[in-house]
Amino acid sequence: MGLCQCIEKKTNDYPEKQYRLADFFDMHWDEYMKSPTKYVKPEQLKAVNAMRVCRTAVMGVNIYACPDCGEVTNIYHSCKNRFCPTCSWKDTVKWAERIKTRMLKVKHRHIVCTLPHSLHQIIKENEQLLLSSLMRASAATFKDWFENKHRLKIGIILVLHTYGEKKEYHPHSHMIVSWGGVDIKTGELKEVKNEYVNYNFLKKKFRCKFEDELVYLNDTGQLKHDFADRQRFMSYIKQINKQDWILHLEPAIDTPVEVIRYIGVYINRKLTTLLIEKLPLK
Secondary structure (H helix, E strand, C coil), X not given: CCHHHHHHHHHHCCCCCCCCHHHHHHHHHHHHHHCCCXXXXXXXXXXXXXXXXXXXXXXXXXXXXXXXXXXXXXXXXXXXXXXXXXXXHHHHHHHHHHHHHCCCCCCEEEEEEEXXXXXXXXXXXXXXXXXXXHHHHHHXXXXXXXXXXXXXXXXXXXXXXXXXXXXXXXXXXXXXXXXXXXXXXXXXXXXXXXXXXXXXXXXXXXXXXXXXXXXXXXXXXCCCCCCCCHHHHHHHHHHHCCCCCEEEECCCECCCHHHHHHHHHHHHCCCCCCEECXXXXX
């Protein structure tokens, strides 16, 4: 392969888009920072500044000249910031390929667990505690269900997402769950052929798991809130019971590469936590 072709391949790794996220920052960020509506954290400011100069002369440039035709090409350096969508994509693809080789050889399902909006305020006041509780409750719901119903130990990739598509506060977990697993008694790998689940049962189980965490944190004095006493706190829990606790299960698929890449975006930006169950296969 000639030098011109190598340079073309290198530049095509990052195809041109009509707009980049950095373009919107260039158009609006400076004006927004004159009177920001929310506190901008130092790491957020650092990320924005990095994205704005990513692949520009500010970051440095390598200049290549073809000895055959004399064509000169400039390759600008990347910012390598974990929040930069351009820089993080290649890492996401590589991560997805690695994780695919570690998954159980059974079908998997993409599952989303969402908390009621009425919990948002108490979550914001106890974010680290309650987002961790959300992840534990999500995983435990399906680990317990598989162990009790199918006598299987499953594999789970679990990712936390705190905002929705419209950038509104919307804590929920994404999971890739093996639709099968290791037999607790024999150690054999088994796939669950039936995709049917009792949604009402699983939603109730998810709710109970999360509420158990809430009550424990309250009773041990770890939870911040404005309730005068335990009785009023438990009345609040009772009201939450009437809300919709949403579980979304997509159909089982053989190798959910696109789903892995989708949640991999959040993992490689380090906004989330990853849980992978390592299973002793025989």
